[in-house]
Amino acid sequence: MATECRLDPRLQIMTETVEGLIPGAAPAALSISVTEKLTGPGERSNSWTGSPAGLAEKLFTALYGRPDTGERLSPLAQAEDAKRARDIGAEIAALQRGHADLTTAPWYPARPGDLVHVHYEAGGLSQAFGETYRITAGIDGFLSMQLLCHTLPEDTEFLDSMVGCFAVDDDPDPLMELWFEAGPHRLTVVRDGRPVHAGGA
Template sequence: MAPARRIDPRLRIMTETLEGLIPGATPASISVAVTEPLAGPGHHSNSWTGSPAGLAEKLFTALYGRPAAGEPLSTLAQAEDAKRARDIVGEVAALQRGHTDLTTAPWYPARPGDLVHVHYEAGGLSEAFGETYLITAGADSFLSMQLLCHTLPETEDPEGMVGCFTVDDDPDPLMELWFEAGPHRLTIVRDGRPVHWGGA
């Protein structure tokens, strides 16, 4: 199954702003009505009715053009989107799907010597950069994942982002990275050959 895709953040903000006009309302139940009263007998009017998302898309298209599909969502982001929508079934399904996608991959589980590269798009805190981790044998028969190198200048890492997926003695060192960054950002190399190419 293809991963869910992230909508443009400007479109999401417009939609959430419109949904927030009625505090505490269930977003799926809200509709927006635009009415033009017409002069003359009978009190006629022209009107448009639609969802907040529909109105947000019309506004977004007028300002910026048709919204792009955007990049795929990580498993954690899919679960968080479902949680915000109060969709517990969708939240659990996203987490289960992420776990299944990892554990049924033909190259799974990770092995000592695997290289794991994660690519981060440019964002509010930094330019685009990458990190490369090495899977090694841990001290207690599990696996560790050590940061080998990264491309982010030290001056651009005030939050200590670099190396945040380093783990020691973990039964599944890829799980957190797979869920949080997302498989679409990962490239995994085994014995000099890519076994998972998330950017493909």
Template sequence: MRRSEALKIITRVLRQPVDTVPTADLISGHPLAAFDPDATDRPKPWAMQVDVLALKIAAQLPLDEGVEQSPLARAEDAKRRRDLGAELAALQQGHADLTTAPWYPSRPGDLVHVHYEPVGQMASFGETYQVVAAAHGFLSMRLLCHTLPDDTEFLEGLVGCFAVDDDPDPLMELWMEAGPHRLTIVRDGRPVHIGGAR
């Protein structure tokens, strides 16, 4: 994001971080006033806890363009900014990216690998799922293996959460939540989607 756009967003939040405080005016001639055409000569002070203000500003700023996000994470980022159009666009784009991929739809025998980044004390790990035919004409996705140690705390709640039964689109939830950048999909022994590949 360009610096001028970031300054406009920060200025807007500083003028009125929440609806319950009066709008604070910038003093004309102040360097930030150039980014706010509504600035006046009458400053109206307000007080706010610094960490709360920082969270308000961070919620308004989009993440760096270089950071890959899942469609759901992009939608949540837009929701925090109260940008309904961007929220819907992120979800629609995620759906379109999956359903227009040349290897879509999933087929029995597809292997789906998902990579998870480290969180807190937990190291990065991966899961491998297999797409199989289901009883009622749809597909299921079964967990084949994972790379977490068996003595990992809360192991049952951490792995296998994207396994589905008899689903018309077994990959959709994983695609939208984990994101295509974390997935590698193998069909007939060949990768058809390599997540994170530049």
């Protein structure tokens, strides 16, 4: 739980606010109890007891979704997780959030001359590797994204199906598919020699 608090300041603030209900109390010694008294014969009740951090996490999840546990998922992977959980609201929210994160970035939209690097973790078919794409002006007024280079050895099995899959010609938004599938945390966008998006940082 402590790791999650450090990763998202909103969760940290919620936790500290709940802990602050008793000024000067030691957080490790605090617990929260919520009791529902039921009407009718007898002294019946339902209750929930937990830590301030547990309550903060429940509130955070209700407002923002699950706290960041360090595992970064692409918008598409988040939507697929929600779909498997049969939570259509969370599925739609993940896709909308991914779109908004891209389209509201201060460096958006892509421009001719931008370099886009994507990092892939080691997996079942290959070692960790990277690809670099170059944004160019397309023929019909949109943008193209061409594979410039990759770091996989040339003798890698299935090389042709593993590299260059995000190259596009004349696309109104050449970064969209890469942003959604690989995820912004795997991308670095360089403009005029300076990184304008460093997702892995």
